[in-house]
Amino acid sequence: MAGRKEDPAIAVPTRALSNVRFNEESRHIEMGENKQSRNFFNYGQAKRFMQTLLVASKCKELIDRDKTASIRQVYYLSKHTIKGTKEKTFDDQSESDPVIEDLEVAIDSLREELHVFASNRGNMAGPVTLVDAGNTLDCAAMGSAGYAVPSIVEADVIQFKKCSAKFILHVEKDTVWRRFHEDRFWETHRCIISHGGGQPARGMRRLLRRMHEELKLPVFVLLDNDPWGYYIYSVIKHGSINLAYESRRMAVPDAVFLGVSSFDYERCEMSDDVKIELDANDIKRAKQIANYPWFADKRPWQKEIRKMLANGFKMEVEAMISKDLEYLTGEYVPMKLKDKKQWLD
Amino acid sequence: MAGRKEDPAIAVPTRALSNVRFNEESRHIEMGENKQSRNFFNYGQAKRFMQTLLVASKCKELIDRDKTASIRQVYYLSKHTIKGTKEKTFDDQSESDPVIEDLEVAIDSLREELHVFASNRGNMAGPVTLVDAGNTLDCAAMGSAGYAVPSIVEADVIQFKKCSAKFILHVEKDTVWRRFHEDRFWETHRCIISHGGGQPARGMRRLLRRMHEELKLPVFVLLDNDPWGYYIYSVIKHGSINLAYESRRMAVPDAVFLGVSSFDYERCEMSDDVKIELDANDIKRAKQIANYPWFADKRPWQKEIRKMLANGFKMEVEAMISKDLEYLTGEYVPMKLKDKKQWLD
Numbered sequence: 001m002a003g004r005k006e007d008p009a010i011a012v013p014t015r016a017l018s019n020v021r022f023n024e025e026s027r028h029i030e031m032g033e034n035k036q037s038r039n040f041f042n043y044g045q046a047k048r049f050m051q052t053l054l055v056a057s058k059c060k061e062l063i064d065r066d067k068t069a070s071i072r073q074v075y076y077l078s079k080h081t082i083k084g085t086k087e088k089t090f091d092d093q094s095e096s097d098p099v100i101e102d103l104e105v106a107i108d109s110l111r112e113e114l115h116v117f118a119s120n121r122g123n124m125a126g127p128v129t130l131v132d133a134g135n136t137l138d139c140a141a142m143g144s145a146g147y148a149v150p151s152i153v154e155a156d157v158i159q160f161k162k163c164s165a166k167f168i169l170h171v172e173k174d175t176v177w178r179r180f181h182e183d184r185f186w187e188t189h190r191c192i193i194s195h196g197g198g199q200p201a202r203g204m205r206r207l208l209r210r211m212h213e214e215l216k217l218p219v220f221v222l223l224d225n226d227p228w229g230y231y232i233y234s235v236i237k238h239g240s241i242n243l244a245y246e247s248r249r250m251a252v253p254d255a256v257f258l259g260v261s262s263f264d265y266e267r268c269e270m271s272d273d274v275k276i277e278l279d280a281n282d283i284k285r286a287k288q289i290a291n292y293p294w295f296a297d298k299r300p301w302q303k304e305i306r307k308m309l310a311n312g313f314k315m316e317v318e319a320m321i322s323k324d325l326e327y328l329t330g331e332y333v334p335m336k337l338k339d340k341k342q343w344l345d
Numbered sequence: 346m347a348g349r350k351e352d353p354a355i356a357v358p359t360r361a362l363s364n365v366r367f368n369e370e371s372r373h374i375e376m377g378e379n380k381q382s383r384n385f386f387n388y389g390q391a392k393r394f395m396q397t398l399l400v401a402s403k404c405k406e407l408i409d410r411d412k413t414a415s416i417r418q419v420y421y422l423s424k425h426t427i428k429g430t431k432e433k434t435f436d437d438q439s440e441s442d443p444v445i446e447d448l449e450v451a452i453d454s455l456r457e458e459l460h461v462f463a464s465n466r467g468n469m470a471g472p473v474t475l476v477d478a479g480n481t482l483d484c485a486a487m488g489s490a491g492y493a494v495p496s497i498v499e500a501d502v503i504q505f506k507k508c509s510a511k512f513i514l515h516v517e518k519d520t521v522w523r524r525f526h527e528d529r530f531w532e533t534h535r536c537i538i539s540h541g542g543g544q545p546a547r548g549m550r551r552l553l554r555r556m557h558e559e560l561k562l563p564v565f566v567l568l569d570n571d572p573w574g575y576y577i578y579s580v581i582k583h584g585s586i587n588l589a590y591e592s593r594r595m596a597v598p599d600a601v602f603l604g605v606s607s608f609d610y611e612r613c614e615m616s617d618d619v620k621i622e623l624d625a626n627d628i629k630r631a632k633q634i635a636n637y638p639w640f641a642d643k644r645p646w647q648k649e650i651r652k653m654l655a656n657g658f659k660m661e662v663e664a665m666i667s668k669d670l671e672y673l674t675g676e677y678v679p680m681k682l683k684d685k686k687q688w689l690d
Contacts, residue, residue, distance in 0.1 A: 067670055068527060070520035076667040079618045088618070119519055120490055132488030143477030144502060148468055148490035151523070157489060174464055175415035178496070182413060273424045273433070322421040325412055 008040040010052055013105045013245065015098075020244045022293040027253035029239040029294075031105070038102075048099070052106075054078050054089055055099045062115035068152060070117055071097055105245045110154075112206070117151035122204035123174065124149060125181050126192030128215070129162040136161065139192070146181060149194070151203040153210065160215055167218045168192045168211060169258075169333070170200075172232060176222070176317050176328075183329040189337070192217065199232055205250045208236065212252050219252050222333065225260035226276075226314035227285035230295075230305070233257050238294050257344035258336045260315050262307035267342075268332065274319035278312055300344055353385040355397055358450045358590065360443075365589045367638040372598035374584040374639075376450070383447075393444070397451075399423050399434055400444045407460035413497060415462055416442055450590045455499075457547070462496035467549035468519065469494060470526050471537030473560070474507040481506065484537070491526060494539070496548040498555065505560055512563045513537045513556060514603075514678070515545075517577060521567070521662050521673075528674040534682070537562065544577055550595045553581065557597050564597050567678065570605035571621075571659035572630035575640075575650070578602050583639050602689035603681045605660050607652035612687075613677065619664035623657055645689055 013019070014034040023030045040049045058077045062069055069077060075096040081088050090096050104111050111117075125146035129138045132150065139147045150157070169191055171177050177195035180186070186193045192211070196204040211217050221236060223229030237255040239247020264270065278286075289295060290305040308314065320328040336342055358364070359379040368375045385394045403422045407414055414422060420441040426433050435441050449456050456462070470491035474483045477495065484492045495502070514536055516522050522540035525531070531538045537556070541549040556562050566581060568574030582600040584592020609615070623631075634640060635650040653659065665673040681687055 062670075065670070068523070069666075069670065070523070070663070072520060072661075072663050073524070073666055073670070076618070076664050077670065079667060081617065117520070117523065120523075123493055132490075135486040135488045137488055141480040142487075143480045143482055143492070143495065144497065145465055145477075145493035145495035147488070148493035150488065150490035152489065175417060175462070178413070178415070178462065178465075179418070272426065273421070316417075318415070318417050319421050321414075321418055322424060325407075325410070325414065325418070325422065 007042075008049070010038045010049065010102075010106055011035045012038055012052075012102045015101060015105060015242075015245070017241065020241055022238070026248075027238060027294070028247040028251040029241060029244045030247060031244045051078075051089065051095065051099050052102055055096060056103055059103065059114040059116065068115040068117050070119075071100060071111075074100060074116055101243070108245075110206075110246060110249060112152045112154050112202070115152075118202050120149060120151035120203050121197040121201040122149040122195055123147060123177065124192055124194035124207075126168075126186035127164040127190060128160065128192055128211070131159045131161060133157055140186070144178075144181070146177075146193075149201075149204050149207055151201065153203050153207045155210075158207070158210075160211070163211075163215045163217075164190060165192045165215070165217060166190050167220060168194060168208065169220050169222060170194045170196070170208060170236070170255075171222045172196070172198065172224055172229065172317060179318075179321070179325075180329055183326060185329045185333070189334070196232075200236065202246075202250065205236060205252075208255075209250055209252050212254065219255040220258045220337070221255055222258050222317055223260070224314065224316045225262055225264070225308065226316075227282050227289055227308075229260070230286070230289045234289065234292060234294070258333065259342075260317055260320070261342065261344065262304055262311055264332075265311065265313075265315065268320075270315070270319070271322060273322050274315045275311075275313035276315065278308070278314055282314060283309060298345075304344060352387075353394070355383045355394065355447075355451055356380045357383055357397075357447045360446060360450060360587075360590070362586065365586055367583070371593075372583060372639070373592040373596040374586060374589045375592060376589045396423075396434060396440065396444050397447055400441060401448055404448065404459040404461065413460040413462050415464075416445060416456075419445060419461055446588070453590075455551075455591060455594060457497045457499050457551070460497075463547050465494060465496035465548050466542040466546040467494040467540055468492060468522065469537055469539035469552075471513075471531035472509045472535060473505065473537055473556070476504045476506055478502055485531070489523075489526070491522075491538075494546075494549050494552055496546065498548050498552045500555075503552070503555075505556070508556075508560045508562075509535065510537045510560070510562060511535050512565060513539060513553065514565050514567060515539045515541070515553060515581070515600075516567045517541070517543065517569055517574065517662060524663075524666070524670075525674055528671060530674045530678070534679070541577075545581065547591075547595065550581060550597075553600075554595055554597050557599065564600040565603045565682070566600055567603050567662060568605070569659065569661045570607055570609070570653065571661075572627050572634055572653075574605070575631070575634045579634065579637060579639070603678065604687070605662055605665070606687065606689065607649055607656055608687075609677075610656065610658075610660065613665075615660070615664070616667060618667050619660045620658040621660065623653070623659055627659060628654060643690070649689060 019032040019034040038049050075093040079090045123146040127140050180193045239251040295301045364377040364379040383394050420438040424435045468491040472485050525538045584596040640646045
């Protein structure tokens with residue numbers, strides 16, 4: 001901010017691909033040093049300047065009232081017609097969402113710390129007891145859908161009490177997760193099983209990171225053998241490119257890709273029934289992902305992706321059960337966990 | 346099935362719009378009497394006949410092993426290459442899904458009773474204690490995301506133990522639900538709050554029905570003021586047209602539409618900020634819904650839908666908080682609950 005007689009301004013780190021880089025040491029995607037100044041006395045920037053302060057004041061109000069709001073709710077809270085004009089502060093949520101992101105980077109916080117939440121998605125089960133909003137919950141006894149991971153999982157909401165799990169197995173979909181839960185995988189392998197309902201929501205990723213860091217649990221990831229699966233792994237491990245600034249507190253750089261690998265078709269003697277032909281988009285995406293800086297210099301990943309392209313097909317985690325309903329949980333994953341040579345890092 | 350020397354056949358009630366009708370008395374959508382015979386000694390039907398038996402045998406296996414599987418898993422379990430040929434039992438899940446539905450109607454069961462599950466979605470909180478897969482869960486103390494409603498909620502999985510709630514408030518989205526949960530609405534109003542993450546999944550609908558029936562709880566529904574909101578209400582109340590056969594055990598014909606009503610813009614003196622213009626598709630859908638037999642002869646619903654068309658705009662539940670963060674939970678819904686004249690049935 002500026003002093004007296006100066007043009008009020010906010011410095012916002014530039015959220016653009018050009019200002020994103022891969023930190024080789026910490027192994028997460030991070031933002032560079034570029035900043036943009038947003039000035040009040042600038043015809044082109046005044047509106048955005050005011051919008052930023054408006055959203056900031058709403059966040060301050062949320063924190064003061066000890067309430068949270070969705071990004072859509074922040075939009076409705078901030079939208080009004082400016083007195084004496086027909087001009088609205090925001091015409092659409094697509095205007096307020098980037099302002100929330102600006103604010104996150106400008107004051108180096110996560111939106112969850114500003115009491116703003118995203119949709120929640122994801123469940124988990126296993127021998128960990130935590131306190132969530134004052135309720136003590138044993139995740140080994142939370143019913144058939146498990147513990148519902150909320151959108152805000154910061155330390156003021158969730159505290160870990162007890163944990164006898166040795167690792168976390170994170171799977172892609174709820175239907176796969178249910179297979180593991182029903183087969184009591186978390187009990188026989190003393191672990192936590194979690195899923196994110198596809199690309200995991202922020203709450204799930206942040207919780208994985210916190211459990212990894214605070215409970216010292218290794219994270220294994222089981223995803224479909226397709227470019228989308230590779231991408232989900234990439235985001236869990238290194239962070240997302242669009243929201244690079246959050247990676248520092250969301251990414252799990254030690255996460256291990258357990259499968260499904262392109263080599264598993266032969267390795268596990270699967271039948272043709274599991275094959276799904278790659279389409280043009282799959283091939284394009286696979287090549288893009290192979291060129292991500294964090295995959296480009298890893299020989300095992302290059303081999304993995306080349307093998308998928310050579311196979312000409314992709315495979316789903318659920319396809320593993322075409323051998324038997326319990327093959328996935330009783331044989332496939334235990335084999336994968338044992339044989340470190342099959343891990344992709 | 347057929348006796349000795351007869352052509353083996355299965356009678357499958359016809360799942361087509363022509364065989365669907367609205368039962369005025371029970372107030373749910375139901376199937377008519379039309380059946381199709383599926384014969385083994387019929388060139389055009391033999392494959393489907395075999396597929397039906399194959400899926401049936403997999404379901405029997407699931408039940409015998411006390412396991413469940415997703416519809417995708419049933420597909421992979423049933424898919425194989427027929428010995429000595431290159432013919433597959435199923436080429437695609439789009440072939441096995443209708444067979445599961447055939448089976449449901451042919452033996453008058455829900456897929457959940459055949460141990461087949463859909464994706465789960467939806468959460469709830471409030472003063473009800475239930476047992477889920479042997480775990481006793483107090484839904485008033487399940488953390489910030491509440492109790493995760495599983496995909497199978499039949500009586501062998503979920504039993505109700507204790508309930509001091511007086512009614513259920515079902516809302517459309519998780520972000521709205523979180524508003525109610527955070528504001529402790531279930532506590533101040535002694536009720537259960539639930540959401541289905543949009544169009545509620547089967548598990549959520551079946552649980553609403555069971556709580557309505559077994560715990561004698563009235564169901565109030567709070568949805569966006571748009572054709573999609575009307576449609577969700579229609580499905581919760583009367584059942585879905587595509588899966589008419591399940592309505593008898595999933596629909597809640599007494600469910601009450603609490604809002605958001607097209608009249609609430611004026612009634613609640615909302616500002617212009619809540620308006621979202623109707624598009625051509627909204628207008629088309631609204632007219633279609635007005636013509637549903639179960640809405641067509643209800644004057645209040647005709648007025649409601651006509652008012653939306655006259656307004657020319659739709660409104661979201663979350664827009665109500667543009668007045669204040671707590672307006673929705675502290676004023677709007679309490680007012681709606683009190684004033685029976687505003688209920689839409």
